[in-house]
Amino acid sequence: MATRGILLASLLLSCLIQACYGAVLFSSLKNTLQVTTSTKQGVLQAGEDRITVTWGLNQSLPAGSGSDYKTIEVKLCYAPISQKDRSWRKTEDLLTKDKTCQFKIVERPYNNSLQTLDSIIEKDVPTAKYFVRAYAFNADGDEVAYGQSTNDEKTTNLFDVRGISGxxxxxxxxxxxxxxxxxxxxxxxxxxxxxxxxxxxxx
Structure with a gap:
């Protein structure tokens, strides 16, 4: 009986671990990264126009901040106005279910200095209004911090992309x-x- 109890407890613990694994909430992340973007004026054409993204640790933070950051991932994200009535673009606090940022721009090892990338907008990016967000990952591959090119309400510094019609x-x-x-x-x-x-x- 004791052995069976141990096995059941182990199974329950295993299930709890699996349920919690990867369950990172966006609301739990620290906003420690600075992200800025630069584009040409007007609507950008997917597959043709480019966007320049600069990101790095907020320099006003205490020394040693970001010491657990191992990887930075920069993504193109839908603005709220382009998410309305589109469940496939819905924002969720649980990052494994969040569909705000679906297009990876770049992934690089973390570096304390400012990083800049000039990147063409991929052909599969649909027509919408966007901003850019960067995520910092720890050694376990979990998101621990972020920064974005817009405000908390995601209403400033947005840009329009026109997708390829086919x-x-x-x-x-x-x-x-x-x-x-x-x-x-x-x-x-x-x-x-x-x-x-x-x-x-x-x-």
């Missing part, structure tokens, strides 16, 4: 050419059949 001028031209070729081919075969019929009648 239609291209070259495809439209090819479609027109193919249609024209099909029509010409139809007339050609019709003409050849008619001519062959006349030849048969003369024989």
């Amino acid at each position: 239609r291209h001028v070259s495809l439209d031209i090819a479609s027109v050419c193919f249609s024209a070729f099909s029509v010409l081919s139809l007339f050609f075969f019709f003409f050849m059949e008619k001519r062959r019929g006349k030849t048969t009648q003369h024989k």
Whole structure:
């Protein structure tokens, strides 16, 4: 009986550990990173335009801050206005379920100095309004801190991206050419059949 009790306790403990593993809440993270972005004026085109991101530890923090940071991950995130009525972009406090930041810009080992990256906006980024957020991870791979290019309400320093619609001028031209070729081919075969019929009648 004692052995069975130990096994049950071990199983329960294991389940609790699995339930807690990766259960990091965004509200528990420290806002210790500074993140700024720079883009051209106007709407950015996915697959063409670029964004410059700068991130680093807030220099006003005490010495030794960030000593447990091992990795930095910078992501493109949906602004609230582009999340409305879109459950697949919904913000959740539990980071494993959060869908705010779905597009990774870069992942690098943590460095105390300011880091800057000039990156093209990927082709799979859809039309929406965005900001940039950086996460700091510890040695266990858990998020422990963050910083973002907007305010807490996520209403400032936003930028617009226009996604690729899937239609291209070259495809439209090819479609027109193919249609024209099909029509010409139809007339050609019709003409050849008619001519062959006349030849048969003369024989």
